[in-house]
Each structure stands twice: as C-alpha cells, then as structure tokens.
Amino acid sequence: MxxxxxxxxxxxxxxxxxxxxxxxxxxxxxxxxxxxxxxxxxIYTLHPPTLSTAIELGAEFIHGRPPELFEIIGHMGLAVAETGGERWCARNGNLAPCREIERVELDLDQILSRAPGPDAPDISFQQLLDSYFADERFAGARAAAIRYIEGYHAARADRLSVQALVHGERASDLIDGHRSFRLPAxxxxxxxxxxxxxxxxxxxxxxxxxxxxxxxxxxxxxxxxxxxxxxxxxxxxxxxxxxxxxxxxxxxxxxxxxxxxxxxxxxxxxxxxxxxVGQVIRVNLHFRHRWWTSLRSTDDGRWAARIDRMSFLFAREEKLPTWWTQYPAQTPVMIGWHGGRGAEILLAEDCPITDLAIDSLAHAFNVERCLIEDQIEAIYRHDWHADPFARGSYSYIGxxxxxxxxxxxxxxxxxxxxxxxxxxxxxxxxxxxxxxxxxxxxxxxxxxxxxx
Ligand SMILES: Cc1cc2nc3c(=O)[nH]c(=O)nc-3n(C[C@H](O)[C@H](O)[C@H](O)COP(=O)(O)OP(=O)(O)OC[C@H]3O[C@@H](n4cnc5c(N)ncnc54)[C@H](O)[C@@H]3O)c2cc1C
Missing domain, CATH: 3.50.50.60 (FAD/NAD(P)-binding domain)
Structure with a gap:
C-alpha cells in the first residue's frame, strides 16, 4: 500500500x-x-472514574503563562488551577512547613549571576559551583541547588549547560515562569x-x-x-x-x-x-483517603489545617525525594518524583520503583509502611525510559x-x-x-x- x-x-x-x-x-x-x-x-492523561481530577503519567504543570496554551485554555473555557499551598520538608524524622524552594531560588539567582557571559566558553552547572561556591559555607546551598536542578531539569549537573540555564531562566521570566498551573480536567x-x-x-x-x-x-x-x-x-x-x-x-x-x-x-x-535526554521517575499513588491529614490527634487542629494545604513535600533523605499533592484539589493522590542522576541510577539498577515510593513516603511521614499500603487504591506509572517511542523524559542542553x-x-x-x-x-x-x-x-x- x-x-x-x-x-x-x-x-x-x-x-x-x-x-x-x-x-x-x-x-x-x-x-x-x-x-x-x-x-x-x-502528555498521557488517565481519568480514573473514582477521582474528580485527572492523573498525569507525563506532563502535569503549565510553567508560567505561555500564550500558546492560555489561548487554547481561554477558547475552551477550561478551568486552570494555580499550584500554591505550602511546601513541607521531611528531615531526620521531622515533618514541617519549610521555605526550601524560595531559598533555593534565591541561591540559584546568586549562583547564575556568576555564569560566564555569552562570549566566554560554556561550562556545566557543576563546574560553576566548583569554581565559585566550593567553600564549605556554601555546602548546603550547593547541595540544594543540585537537587533542584537535577529534579526539575531531569539533568545531570555535570553535563547541564550554564549558558542554556541562563537562556531558559530569561525566557521563563518573560512568561511569569515562577508560577505554575494545572488543568484539573x-x-x-x-x-x-x-x-x-x-x-x-x-x-x-x-x-x-x-x-x-x-x-x-x-x-x-x-x-x-x-x-x-x-x-x-x-x-x-x-x-x-x-x-x-x-x-x-x-x-x-x-x-x-x-x-x-x-x-x-x-x-x-x-x-x-x-x-x-533526561530521565525521570514519576509515580502516582491514589489512596482511599487523604490519610496524611489525620496523622496527628484531632486536638492538634492547627497542624491538620496546615497539612491540608500541603502542595510539595521535599524529603531529601529518601530514594524518591520529591512529592506533591494535587493541591488546591483535595484529592487522595500523591505523586513521587526523582530526576537526573539519581533517577538514572535507580532506572539502571532496575529498582522496584513502587516499593521505593511506599518506603520513601512511610519514612518521610514517620509511619509504618503498612499504613500506606492499606490506603492504596491504585498506583499509576509509565516508564518513559523504557518506552521505545520516548526513550526518556525530556531534553536538556549539554x-x-x-x-x-x-x-x-x-x-x-x-x-x-x-x-x-x-x-x-x-x-x-x-x-x-x-x-x-x-x-x-x-x-x-x-x-x-x-x-x-
Ligand atoms: C514524566 C514527564 C513529566 C513532564 N512534566 C512536564 C510538565 O509538568 N510541564 C511541561 O511543560 N512539560 C513536561 N514534560 C515534558 C513534555 O511532556 C514534553 O516536552 C512535550 O509533551 C513533548 O511534546 P513533543 O510533541 O515534542 O513530543 P512527544 O509528545 O514525545 O511526541 C512525539 C510523538 O512521536 C511518536 N513517535 C515516536 N517514535 C515514533 C515512530 N517510530 N513512528 C511514529 N511515531 C513515533 C511518539 O509516540 C509521540 O506521540 C514532562 C515529560 C515527562 C515524560
């Protein structure tokens, strides 16, 4: 034919x-x-009948207010939800609201302000850190910046181009790139x-x-x-x-x-x-209930009210270190994420990702693994690394x-x-x-x- x-x-x-x-x-x-x-x-969306929101196996966020997408959204009259809420951190068995991302963004601005100009030879993000932020007093900021860069860009810090990062940051600023949105449908x-x-x-x-x-x-x-x-x-x-x-x-x-x-x-x-080609691991855990809102005794109402607003959870000690909810939607869903070198290692070792996800979450919340297992309604995941028609998540510039x-x-x-x-x-x-x-x-x- x-x-x-x-x-x-x-x-x-x-x-x-x-x-x-x-x-x-x-x-x-x-x-x-x-x-x-x-x-x-x-873009790979599932519509489980028992959920009021969609489950995304691929792209989820609209980064900023790009006109190409917002024109379509306006035309279709689609609901858009801005991700807001509170960021939490799990560290040494403690769980509390934190300002991790705001701090990293400030540090990142400072780090990128040392980037070589467009006429100088390009270097990797790791080289930039090693050149200007090697001092011990920057150790925390350095580690946080690498975690952020590798997670967000699915990139290896030792390969990621600083020129490209600067170029991307400028482009993102033009479309309100520090804000992000979702299409609940x-x-x-x-x-x-x-x-x-x-x-x-x-x-x-x-x-x-x-x-x-x-x-x-x-x-x-x-x-x-x-x-x-x-x-x-x-x-x-x-x-x-x-x-x-x-x-x-x-x-x-x-x-x-x-x-x-x-x-x-x-x-x-x-x-x-x-x-x-960057690599990521993404796991969607769909629970029976929003179990994390009722972990503390009911008399601790303030904690319960705050954790209800949890959007992101950073659990840097865990194998799956980044988590988020579908806030502002109050759904019983949590998404686990890892990108860059850490994800490459887990994928290369063919690790049981779902197990790692449950362990990571149990450890971050300091609860028994069985509490989480008992709550699971469904687990949704797509392996983009093994997918012959993708062979990875998304690109980054070397x-x-x-x-x-x-x-x-x-x-x-x-x-x-x-x-x-x-x-x-x-x-x-x-x-x-x-x-x-x-x-x-x-x-x-x-x-x-x-x-x-
Ligand atoms: C897990 C994950 C999370 C992401 N999160 C976000 C996010 O939050 N926000 C965001 O903006 N972006 C995100 N992205 C990136 C975003 O999804 C992509 O940049 C975008 O969807 C790419 O669109 P595309 O048309 O370039 O490529 P694709 O969507 O990959 O389209 C290429 C098409 O080619 C087809 N194809 C491949 N091989 C063949 C073949 N041999 N013959 C015929 N057809 C073939 C594929 O099946 C595919 O349909 C994410 C991606 C992943 C994987």
Whole structure:
C-alpha cells in the first residue's frame, strides 16, 4: 500500500498536533503518522472514574503563562488551577512547613549571576559551583541547588549547560515562569483541542510505526509498520515535519521505535550529540483517603489545617525525594518524583520503583509502611525510559550545546522540517508549550518554503 500526500507529519505529540492544526487551514493534504494507539505523546492523561481530577503519567504543570496554551485554555473555557499551598520538608524524622524552594531560588539567582557571559566558553552547572561556591559555607546551598536542578531539569549537573540555564531562566521570566498551573480536567485537553480542530481535514494514522525516512529535495518516502498486524506501509509526500523525541532520534538504528534517515543527515547527528535526554521517575499513588491529614490527634487542629494545604513535600533523605499533592484539589493522590542522576541510577539498577515510593513516603511521614499500603487504591506509572517511542523524559542542553538547538531545528533541503520540544530555540525546551511553539514554527517555515 502506498499513500501520496503533500505533507507528512511524524509524531502526534503536541508538536505534531499543533503543526497539523496550523496546516489544516490550508489546501495542503496532510497525513499525521503516530506509532501509538493514542495521540498526545508525552502528555498521557488517565481519568480514573473514582477521582474528580485527572492523573498525569507525563506532563502535569503549565510553567508560567505561555500564550500558546492560555489561548487554547481561554477558547475552551477550561478551568486552570494555580499550584500554591505550602511546601513541607521531611528531615531526620521531622515533618514541617519549610521555605526550601524560595531559598533555593534565591541561591540559584546568586549562583547564575556568576555564569560566564555569552562570549566566554560554556561550562556545566557543576563546574560553576566548583569554581565559585566550593567553600564549605556554601555546602548546603550547593547541595540544594543540585537537587533542584537535577529534579526539575531531569539533568545531570555535570553535563547541564550554564549558558542554556541562563537562556531558559530569561525566557521563563518573560512568561511569569515562577508560577505554575494545572488543568484539573487533564493535560490531554490540549491534545484533544488540536485534534478536534483539524478533525476531518488531516488524515491521522495511529498505530503506524515509522521505520525509515528516505528523502531528496521535494520528495519524501516514509516506510512504516502497522503496530497491530505488522503490515508494511509506504507514504510519499513533498515534505515532512519530523517531531520525534530526541531519545528516538538518537536511538541505535535497529532498536524498537528507531527511525533511519536515508541519506543520513550528519549535521543533525552532530547537533544531537550536544543535547541530552533526561530521565525521570514519576509515580502516582491514589489512596482511599487523604490519610496524611489525620496523622496527628484531632486536638492538634492547627497542624491538620496546615497539612491540608500541603502542595510539595521535599524529603531529601529518601530514594524518591520529591512529592506533591494535587493541591488546591483535595484529592487522595500523591505523586513521587526523582530526576537526573539519581533517577538514572535507580532506572539502571532496575529498582522496584513502587516499593521505593511506599518506603520513601512511610519514612518521610514517620509511619509504618503498612499504613500506606492499606490506603492504596491504585498506583499509576509509565516508564518513559523504557518506552521505545520516548526513550526518556525530556531534553536538556549539554555544555556548549545551546547553538545545537538551532542546528537541530534547521530545515533540510526545504523538504524536511524539524519540531518537537528538543528543537525549541527560545529557551522553552522540555515543556509542553515549548513543543507547541516548535510545531507552529515548523508549519510556518514549511508554508514559506513551499510557496517560494
Ligand atoms: C514524566 C514527564 C513529566 C513532564 N512534566 C512536564 C510538565 O509538568 N510541564 C511541561 O511543560 N512539560 C513536561 N514534560 C515534558 C513534555 O511532556 C514534553 O516536552 C512535550 O509533551 C513533548 O511534546 P513533543 O510533541 O515534542 O513530543 P512527544 O509528545 O514525545 O511526541 C512525539 C510523538 O512521536 C511518536 N513517535 C515516536 N517514535 C515514533 C515512530 N517510530 N513512528 C511514529 N511515531 C513515533 C511518539 O509516540 C509521540 O506521540 C514532562 C515529560 C515527562 C515524560
């Protein structure tokens, strides 16, 4: 079977969906190829019937007020909840509200103020700390900054580019990036918005695993395999928008999910070698009750009232050190998280993540493990590291890699256009809104080049 079309879009995550949405308003014939049996990619939302909120296995937060997402939210009239509440810390068996993040953010500003200028050689975050904050009196701030950076960026401090961090911080400041929001109804509303908007004008093929992309100026031939019955498929087009995750683009040619370019594009390989694929562990524990609000005797009402407002819990001594609730929603859900080097180690050792999560939580709250086990209604988790169509969580930029984003994003022969979070050159890589921006950019570039 061979299909002819004007534009092939590879990957129906938000980057591919946004590109398809933009192109669907033109006369072009568009075909969107997706390996999974669903759209959304690293947005992966579950809707358990016994919960009033959604469960996110991938992206959860909207970082700041990016117009790309807030326009859609406004258009759909979706409810948005700002994450607020109180941050708590568990340390040496004690649990109390703390100002960990506020302190780290202040320290981080100070640390990044020592970053080399754009014309000086780039260094890693670890090198920056070692150069200017090696003194013993900075030991606490140094450790906290590494924990924060590795957890948030899913990055290794010894590889993460300081230039890229500064670039990202500036971009984030422009969209109120210190605030964060959630869609209680689920992040999948964004993916569904695009799909509904282009429904009927884009040929969406789920369960279509792309294997090779053969290209020459003005012509693309894609071979794929049907995920359900393994039948081979061929698609032809004048141009393609490629939104594959960085982990997939970097995968060894014969590994599951990998895609081969024929001919190879050496500039892309070189660019990719400077951008890293981060790893995270995320576990959603759905309990019968909000057991943590009734741990102390009822006469200690003040404590109970405060812990009811707990949004984040930092338990740095634990294997899963970061936790959050769905505050302001009062749901019986807690999410455990680890990113960067710590997550890489646990994943490499194939550790029993659910067990670690329960142990971490029991230890942080100083309660018996069985109390938590008895409360579990369901555990939801997706292993992004093992997922052949993601091969990691999200990208971060390695030392000297800031310009590699531009190279990765650059169209090839006015025929191949690249999108996806790892091609965001505006400082918004690794985010949903950043991915949407790249899909819109690739569609715009393609329209410009095809009309010339
Ligand atoms: C655990 C986790 C938590 C996150 N938290 C946040 C957050 O809170 N806030 C935030 O803004 N961002 C977050 N992110 C990042 C965010 O999810 C991504 O940046 C964004 O969704 C990426 O969109 P994309 O379209 O670039 O890639 P993807 O969503 O990965 O889309 C690429 C698509 O290509 C498909 N594909 C792959 N291989 C093939 C193939 N061979 N053939 C055909 N199709 C293929 C995939 O199935 C996928 O659908 C998180 C990510 C993870 C994993």
């Amino acid at each position: 061979s299909d002819h079309t004007d534009v092939l879009i590879i990957g129906a995550g938000v980057a591919g969906l946004a590109a398809a949405w933009r192109l669907s308003t033109t006369d072009l014939k568009i075909c969107l190829l997706e390996a999974r049996d669903r759209i959304g990619g690293r 689920g992040y999948d509303a964004i993916a569904n918005y695009f799909r509904t908007a282009f429904n009927g004008s884009v040929d969406l093929r789920l369960n279509t695993i792309v294997k090779t992309i053969e290209w020459q100026a003005g012509q693309v031939r894609v071979t794929a395999q049907n995920a359900l019955d393994a039948t081979p498929q061929v698609f032809r087009a004048r141009a393609a928008i490629i939104t594959l995750p960085l982990g997939v683009l970097k995968a060894q040619p014969e590994s599951p999910g990998a895609v081969r370019f024929i001919p190879e594009i050496p500039e892309k390989r070189a660019a990719m070698s400077k951008i890293e 030392v000297g890699g800031l310009s590699a984003l531009t190279e990765l994003a650059r169209p090839v022969a006015n025929t191949l256009f690249f999108a996806g979070e790892a091609t965001n050159t505006e400082g918004h890589e690794a985010t949903v809104h950043g991915a949407v921006q790249t899909g819109l950019r690739a569609a715009r570039d393609l329209l410009e080049r095809l009309s010339n």
